[in-house]
Amino acid sequence: MDGLARLEYRGYDSAGVAVLGDGALHTEKRAGKLANLREALEKRPINGDGAGIGHTRWATHGAPNDVNAHPHVDDERRVAVVHNGIIENFATLRLELEEKGCKFVSDTDTEVTAHLLALEVAEHGDLAAAMRSVCKRLEGAFTLVATSVADPGLVVAARRNSPLVVGLGEGENFLASDVAAFIAHTREAVELGQDQVVELRADSVTVTDYDGAPVEVNEYHVDWDVSAAEKGGFDYFMLKEIVEQPRAVADTLLGRVSADGRLSLDEMRLSPADLRSVEKIVIIACGTSFHAGLIAKYAIEHWCRVPCEVEVASEFRYRDPILDQQTLVIAISQSGESMDTLMAVRYAREQRARVLAICNVNGSTIPRESDGVLYTHAGPEVGVAATKTFLTQLAACYLVGLYLAQVRGLKFGDEINTVIAQLAAMPEQVERVLGTVEPVRELARSLAGADTVLFLGRHVGYPVALEGALKLKELAYMHAEAFAAGELKHGPIALIEDGLPVVIVVPSPKGRSVLHDKVVSNIQEVRARGARTIVIAEEGDESVRPYSDVLIEIPAVPTLLQPIVSTIPMQVFACELALAKGNDVDRPRNLAKSVTVE
Ligand code: M6R
Numbered sequence: 001m002d003g004l005a006r007l008e009y010r011g012y013d014s015a016g017v018a019v020l021g022d023g024a025l026h027t028e029k030r031a032g033k034l035a036n037l038r039e040a041l042e043k044r045p046i047n048g049d050g051a052g053i054g055h056t057r058w059a060t061h062g063a064p065n066d067v068n069a070h071p072h073v074d075d076e077r078r079v080a081v082v083h084n085g086i087i088e089n090f091a092t093l094r095l096e097l098e099e100k101g102c103k104f105v106s107d108t109d110t111e112v113t114a115h116l117l118a119l120e121v122a123e124h125g126d127l128a129a130a131m132r133s134v135c136k137r138l139e140g141a142f143t144l145v146a147t148s149v150a151d152p153g154l155v156v157a158a159r160r161n162s163p164l165v166v167g168l169g170e171g172e173n174f175l176a177s178d179v180a181a182f183i184a185h186t187r188e189a190v191e192l193g194q195d196q197v198v199e200l201r202a203d204s205v206t207v208t209d210y211d212g213a214p215v216e217v218n219e220y221h222v223d224w225d226v227s228a229a230e231k232g233g234f235d236y237f238m239l240k241e242i243v244e245q246p247r248a249v250a251d252t253l254l255g256r257v258s259a260d261g262r263l264s265l266d267e268m269r270l271s272p273a274d275l276r277s278v279e280k281i282v283i284i285a286c287g288t289s290f291h292a293g294l295i296a297k298y299a300i301e302h303w304c305r306v307p308c309e310v311e312v313a314s315e316f317r318y319r320d321p322i323l324d325q326q327t328l329v330i331a332i333s334q335s336g337e338s339m340d341t342l343m344a345v346r347y348a349r350e351q352r353a354r355v356l357a358i359c360n361v362n363g364s365t366i367p368r369e370s371d372g373v374l375y376t377h378a379g380p381e382v383g384v385a386a387t388k389t390f391l392t393q394l395a396a397c398y399l400v401g402l403y404l405a406q407v408r409g410l411k412f413g414d415e416i417n418t419v420i421a422q423l424a425a426m427p428e429q430v431e432r433v434l435g436t437v438e439p440v441r442e443l444a445r446s447l448a449g450a451d452t453v454l455f456l457g458r459h460v461g462y463p464v465a466l467e468g469a470l471k472l473k474e475l476a477y478m479h480a481e482a483f484a485a486g487e488l489k490h491g492p493i494a495l496i497e498d499g500l501p502v503v504i505v506v507p508s509p510k511g512r513s514v515l516h517d518k519v520v521s522n523i524q525e526v527r528a529r530g531a532r533t534i535v536i537a538e539e540g541d542e543s544v545r546p547y548s549d550v551l552i553e554i555p556a557v558p559t560l561l562q563p564i565v566s567t568i569p570m571q572v573f574a575c576e577l578a579l580a581k582g583n584d585v586d587r588p589r590n591l592a593k594s595v596t597v598e
Helices: 002-010 034-043 090-099 111-124 127-137 237-243 245-253 272-276 287-304 339-350 388-407 413-424 426-434 438-446 461-476 485-490 513-528 542-547 559-580
Strands: 014-021 024-031 052-057 079-087 140-148 155-160 165-168 173-176 188-191 196-201 204-209 219-221 280-285 308-312 327-333 354-359 372-375 452-457 479-484 501-505 532-538 550-554
Touching: 002 014, 002 034, 002 052, 002 173, 014 034, 014 079, 024 034, 024 079, 052 079, 052 140, 079 111, 090 111, 111 127, 111 140, 127 140, 127 155, 127 196, 127 204, 165 204, 173 196, 237 245, 237 559, 245 388, 245 426, 272 388, 280 287, 280 339, 287 308, 287 327, 287 388, 287 461, 287 559, 327 339, 327 388, 339 354, 354 388, 372 388, 388 413, 388 559, 413 426, 426 559, 438 550, 438 559, 452 461, 452 485, 452 513, 461 479, 461 501, 461 559, 479 485, 485 513, 501 513, 501 559, 513 532, 513 542, 532 542, 532 559, 550 559
Parallel strands: 280 308, 280 327, 327 354, 354 372, 452 479, 452 501, 501 532, 532 550
Antiparallel strands: 014 024, 014 052, 079 140, 140 155, 155 196, 165 173, 165 188, 188 219, 196 204
C-alpha cells in the first residue's frame, strides 16, 4: 500500500490489490483515491502469504468504478493482472474469448489479458511462457504484471512502450512503473527494455525477450532516497517542490563547467562534430515541457543563429515534418515516458534526424531511445503540476544553447562565460523570489471566486503566460487563457470586462526598451477597458506602477533568463488559488503525472 501511495500521482481514479494465499487469489478494488481501498482493506483484511500485485488507475477504457479497477481476474480466478497502457486490439480479442465462453465483467481493455493468460497457463502451466505468448498477440502499449495460483511465489511482468522497473532487494525483489514505489526498500534497480518479460521471485530475477531468450540487463543505483520522495513537513508535494527550486536549478547546473571555464556536456553523447553539422533544430514536447521548449527557441536562435521550431509532440508526426541528418530534434520530457513525445522521438529517428533528450528521470524510455541525453537534476517530482522540473528544463535548455554556440564557435569564450555566470546566479534569484511571494498567496485567495483569468506576455514572457494559464487550469479548474500581448488587439481584447483579472508579464526595461514599452502599452489598453491588472515586473520598474492594480516584483535578471524568476509567482498563484477552492493540488482531477497513452 505504501508503494501504491508513492505511485498514486500516476493515476488515482481507482485502486486495487491481489494477493495469493491458501491456493486462492484474494482481491480488493475500490473506485476513487487509495484511501478508499485502504479503508476497505481495514474492514476486510486480506490474509495472503504469497506474491501480491497492486495498481492505481487512470481510466482509458471504462469508467473509474470498482469493477473496472485493476487487478482483473479470469472466470476461475486463477490469474490476476494489472495493466498500464492501451491494448488497441482488445475488441477483437474480447470477441474471440467470448466465443470460447469467457465471461467478461468489466468495460476495460485489460480484462482480455487475464482471460488470455489463464487459458495459456491452463494449457502449459507456466505463467512466464503464457505471458510471452500473450504479449505477441497484443497491439498497443502495455506494462502487464500478473500472478497465478499455479505458482504463488512468482510475479511475471512484461512491457512494450510503457515503463517497468525492477527493484533489487536482499531476499525480496520489486516491480513498479517507477522506482519511487520501492525506494524505501532498495535503491538498486534494473530498467526493463522494450518487449521484455521478467520473472520475479523473492530471491531471483530473470529477464527474457518475448521468445524466451535471456537478456542482459543493466543495473543502476538510484541517486536519491526515500526522504526526497516524501513531503518533508509540507501539506502537499507541490508546495515542497516549489520551495526546492533553487536547489534543483543549482544541481542541474552543477559540474557542467570545466576548470578552464568551458561548458562540458560530454554526457550528451553527441559529438562537437555532430553539433557543428546541425542546420535546423526542432523541439518537441508536451504541456509544461512544451513551454520550456518555446522559451528555449528564443535563447537558441539568439545565441546560435540556427533556425529552431517548437512543436507539440502529439502533432509532430502527423504533419510530415521536414527532417534529415542535419536536423537536431530536442525532446523535452520530465518523465521520459510521455507517449506523445516518445512516438515523436521514434518518428524523428526513423527520418534519420538526431535526437537529444532533456529529461529528469534516469534510464526512462525517451533518453534510452534518443541519441543523446542531458539530464535535469530536479529530483523526484510527485505533484502532478510540473514546477521544479520546468525551471530545471529551462536551465538545461540554456546550457544546450550555450554549448551549441561554443562548439560552433559563434560566441567568444568570455561572452559565454558571462551568461554562465548569470545562470549560476539564478538559484539565488529564485530563492529571493520565494521569499517575497506571500502577497501573491493573498491575491490568489482573494480571487478564488473569479471565473476567468487572462495572462499576457511578449517574447519569453509569452510562454511564461502560457505556463501560468496551464497551471491555473490544471490546479484550480478555472478558465484561464494566455495570449501574446500584441495579439490582444486582434480579437481577445473583446473578452475584457469590468474587474476581469489579467496577469501581465513585463520584460526588463534594461533589455530591449521597445519590447518593454510595448507591454506597458498593452497593460494600459486592458486597464482602460476595466481589467484588474496584476503586473509581474522587474524591481525598480516604476513605469508600470501607475497601471498596476497589483504589482508583483521580481529581481532584475537578463531578459532571456527572466522566465526562471517570472514563472514562480504564477506557480504560487495557481497553487494557492486551488487550495483556497479546496482542490488537491498534488492530484488534480482527470490528470496523471506521466501520460503514457497517446
Ligand atoms: O513528463 P513530461 O514532461 O513529458 O510531461 C508533459 C506534460 O504531460 C506535463 O508537463 C503536464 O503538462 C504537467 N502536468 C503540467 O503541469
